[in-house]
Amino acid sequence: MSEELHTLAAPYVVDALEPAERDAFEAHLATCADCREEVASLALATEELAASHAVTPPPSLRAAVMAEVSRTPQLPPVVEPVAEPAAEPAADAGATADAVAGRTAGASVSSAAPAASVDVVDGDAASVTPLARRRAGRSRRWWIAAPVAAVSLAVLVVGGVMIADARSDRAAQQALEADALEVAGASDMEAMAMDLGTGRLMVSAETGSVALLGSSAPVPDEGREYQVWLVMRDGTVVAGPTFTPGADGDYLAVSDADVAQVAAVALTEEPEGGSEAPTMEPFAVTEMPAEA
Amino acid sequence: MTTDEEEGMERHLRAVPAAAQAPADPAVAMAALLERTALGDTAAYEELYGLVAGAVFGLALRIVRDRDMAEDVAQEALVEVWRRAARFDRESGTARSWILTIAHRRAVDRVRSEQAHTTRVQAQAPTVEVDHAGPEDVIDDMHSEWQAARVRAGLATLTDRQREALDLCFYKGFTHREAAKALGIPLGTAKARIRDGLIKLRDGWGGER
Ligand SMILES: [Zn+2]
Numbered sequence: 001m002s003e004e005l006h007t008l009a010a011p012y013v014v015d016a017l018e019p020a021e022r023d024a025f026e027a028h029l030a031t032c033a034d035c036r037e038e039v040a041s042l043a044l045a046t047e048e049l050a051a052s053h054a055v056t057p058p059p060s061l062r063a064a065v066m067a068e069v070s071r072t073p074q075l076p077p078v079v080e081p082v083a084e085p086a087a088e089p090a091a092d093a094g095a096t097a098d099a100v101a102g103r104t105a106g107a108s109v110s111s112a113a114p115a116a117s118v119d120v121v122d123g124d125a126a127s128v129t130p131l132a133r134r135r136a137g138r139s140r141r142w143w144i145a146a147p148v149a150a151v152s153l154a155v156l157v158v159g160g161v162m163i164a165d166a167r168s169d170r171a172a173q174q175a176l177e178a179d180a181l182e183v184a185g186a187s188d189m190e191a192m193a194m195d196l197g198t199g200r201l202m203v204s205a206e207t208g209s210v211a212l213l214g215s216s217a218p219v220p221d222e223g224r225e226y227q228v229w230l231v232m233r234d235g236t237v238v239a240g241p242t243f244t245p246g247a248d249g250d251y252l253a254v255s256d257a258d259v260a261q262v263a264a265v266a267l268t269e270e271p272e273g274g275s276e277a278p279t280m281e282p283f284a285v286t287e288m289p290a291e292a
Numbered sequence: 293m294t295t296d297e298e299e300g301m302e303r304h305l306r307a308v309p310a311a312a313q314a315p316a317d318p319a320v321a322m323a324a325l326l327e328r329t330a331l332g333d334t335a336a337y338e339e340l341y342g343l344v345a346g347a348v349f350g351l352a353l354r355i356v357r358d359r360d361m362a363e364d365v366a367q368e369a370l371v372e373v374w375r376r377a378a379r380f381d382r383e384s385g386t387a388r389s390w391i392l393t394i395a396h397r398r399a400v401d402r403v404r405s406e407q408a409h410t411t412r413v414q415a416q417a418p419t420v421e422v423d424h425a426g427p428e429d430v431i432d433d434m435h436s437e438w439q440a441a442r443v444r445a446g447l448a449t450l451t452d453r454q455r456e457a458l459d460l461c462f463y464k465g466f467t468h469r470e471a472a473k474a475l476g477i478p479l480g481t482a483k484a485r486i487r488d489g490l491i492k493l494r495d496g497w498g499g500e501r
Contacts, residue, residue, distance in 0.1 A: 007480070007483055008483075009487075010483055010486045010487035010490060011461065011467075011468040011483055011486060013490065014458065014461040014462040014486055014490070015396055015397050015400045015461070015462075015465075016461035016462075016466060016467050016468040016471065016486065017467065017468065018467050018469070036384070040384060040385055041494065042487070042490045042491070042494065043385055043389050043393070044389075044494045044497070044498070045490040045491070045493040045494035045497070046389075046392075046393075046396070046462065046490065047385075047386065047388060047389040047392060048439070048442070048443055048446070048493070048497055049443060049462060049493070050347070050351050050389075050392035050393075050395070050396055051347045051351075051388060051392060051439060052436075052439050052440045052442070052443035053347070053350035053351050053353070053354040053440075054346040054347045054349075054350040054436045054439075055346060055349055055350035055353055056346055056349075057345045057346060057348075057349035057363070057366060058349075058359070058363055060363070061345060061349065061363055061366060061367060061370075062341060062345065064363075064367050065341065065345075065367055065370045065371060066334075066338065066341075068367065068371045069334065069337060069371060069374045070334070072371055072374060072375055073375070074330070074332060074374065074375055074376075074377060074378060075375055075376055075378055075379060076378060077330070077378040077379070248379070
């Protein structure tokens with residue numbers, strides 16, 4: 001399947017991927033220099049195509065856009081400005097209004113969530129320019145929560161969770177992305193909405209896995225993570241992987257599953273490291289389509 | 293947060309001819325404006341708006357083919373540019389490309405949600421012309437004319453099959469799977485046609501910048 005990944009650059013630059021595929025390919029891009037290069041190179045052509053249709057916009061557009069902009073908070077750079085001195089009120093306000101940076105700020109001090117490992121560089125970040133920080137953060141855009149430490153329990157419980165063990169963060173992330181893409185590309189893949197930011201749940205019996213990905217998810221409170229639960233048709237609840245969204249709310253989690261036996265996938269917030277059984281009512285539940 | 297680097301950019305920006313004069317290569321100016329936008333600078337954003345709104349609106353119009361809807365899509369895209377400005381990285385592409393990518397994606401998403409998947413696949417005959425916006429609205433300056441002519445010339449060098457595949461995906465919002473189905477070709481072939489077409493365009497335009 002992995003050679004399949006590299007053939008998606010062209011359809012990607014013309015926006016011809018399905019949403020799930022697009023997300024998975026963007027996740028792949030974060031770790032594949034060849035594909036990044038191909039995308040940048042093909043984008044020279046799509047840029048010209050896209051720019052060649054310029055039409056004088058209606059005058060109402062400028063007013064509408066400027067009005068909307070005046071009340072729209074901006075996303076922080078990928079590495080959040082948590083260590084920003086108070087001398088930068090504008091940036092602070094924007095970041096806080098976006099909620100993501102605001103909530104991560106507390107957590108990052110103790111690096112509570114593995115996903116916040118971007119924040120480990122905070123000490124340095126304070127002394128470098130915003131531009132440099134943005135670049136430093138770039139390759140982390142699709143930072144996946146919980147690759148290593150936090151996951152061990154869940155891995156034991158579910159068995160084949162594809163994150164974790166002794167692999168490096170990066171390798172784990174790549175593996176996770178490849179797994180997600182495999183689900184996305186499976187011929188029997190079904191995608192459903194999952195109510196966490198703009199979440200999509202993809203399931204495939206063929207690959208025997210469920211993948212959850214999305215963006216714009218709020219970061220859980222300090223010391224807490226999201227956890228995936230598989231509600232089986234026989235009523236048992238199986239613990240799945242834990243995860244924490246990255247700086248812009250992106251997240252990705254993959255779990256092995258006996259898909260035919262899964263009745264629903266649920267999400268809770270659990271103490272860091274995950275729980276063996278849910279400690280709260282799920283805040284999001286997506287039911288599988290009824291068996292044919 | 294004013295660093296030496298940014299001051300350098302501002303100076304450079306002011307040395308560029310006035311925006312109305314359309315500098316030959318506005319790429320540097322656009323990137324600098326976008327980076328200032330990322331810091332919450334609405335004046336920089338409005339200047340950037342002046343440089344890209346026509347292309348954003350025109351692209352949206354070309355894809356959604358309805359002025360009201362195009363205005364709506366352009367507004368969404370331009371506000372997203374403001375919102376996501378801090379995520380722009382000038383090392384991975386030009387500001388214009390970054391902005392038009394946002395606009396293209398918004399327009400394609402709109403087309404897809406407006407038309408049911410199957411309707412779109414069935415309604416579009418595989419033989420589609422790559423036509424351009426009607427002349428009445430096209431921004432009438434030398435630069436745009438030159439650019440449109442170049443694009444037409446580039447498209448004319450493609451094979452019909454490459455042009456078809458690109459047209460369905462880039463302008464009609466087909467996914468590569470839908471395009472393959474509409475054209476009755478394997479998915480791998482569809483991907484190859486898109487890629488080969490883009491490479492030919494890119495190489496053809498490469499020398500003329
Ligand atoms: Zn690749």
